[in-house]
Amino acid sequence: MIPCVCVLLLAYAALHDVVGRTIPNGVPASLAALGCLRAALAHTIAPSLWIATMIFLAATLAWRKGLLGGGDVKLLAAISLVVTPHEVPVLLISISMVGGMLAILYVFAGKVLPQPQPVRPRHLVRRAIRAELWRVHRRGPLPYAVAIALGTMTQIVGH
Template structure:
């Protein structure tokens, strides 16, 4: 069993948790990017390319921090994106960023499809978490709220790791 085989399922669980939390609350808890970063550091150290992995981490963080500064990305997305730069081999980080951008574009198309339409009715209050999350999304769509970009990060990274 390779180190990637051990790390990939744990990273997938953490990324899915981040995506779900971002969908429901539009935040990503700090513990998730920290956990992903630790997994990535262990993986890069085991594969012998820790220095290149750290360089990729710093570069991705720097560019994402500039995007945060200009209100293009949220802080949780910046931290998660930088942590995820440690997961693939350093030579595949650009591929991962392209996959994330494509996933973000698809997510944007879904949201844009609902923004120009007649407003969706807000469902009645519900008890279950999925029903409450759906109600919150409909409310956000009506207001033109931000995208849960953690979903795009999750999708792009999982596609990169699977490929």
């Protein structure tokens, strides 16, 4: 049950990040609560909280340098609670690999995708696609919640 809810929350965070480059605070809060429940049931709450705190501090430093968004910082710390402490290194590697692929995709997309049309479409999905094309062509920030979500999903679904 917990993994399914986590996957849905991660999908929502990724979609929200693509459309608006924000992650609602309720998503990391819900993931953290589910992660704490999982850790309590597995009797690993102390090491899980310690690891999540260290990840939060490291990610905060990345945020201060402009490398991550604030929502990404909270999401990274929260998802570190969703997996067991010994799975966190693999989780971080998985997220990094997906993030690298996402960056390559965005660089490639900027070279092959057309410029966005000046007319703003009425349909929400078309407006979101237009906004993303605009970000790609102007080398805007990546929606890193996508990398966090996909990297975490591979870890969760793999078990």
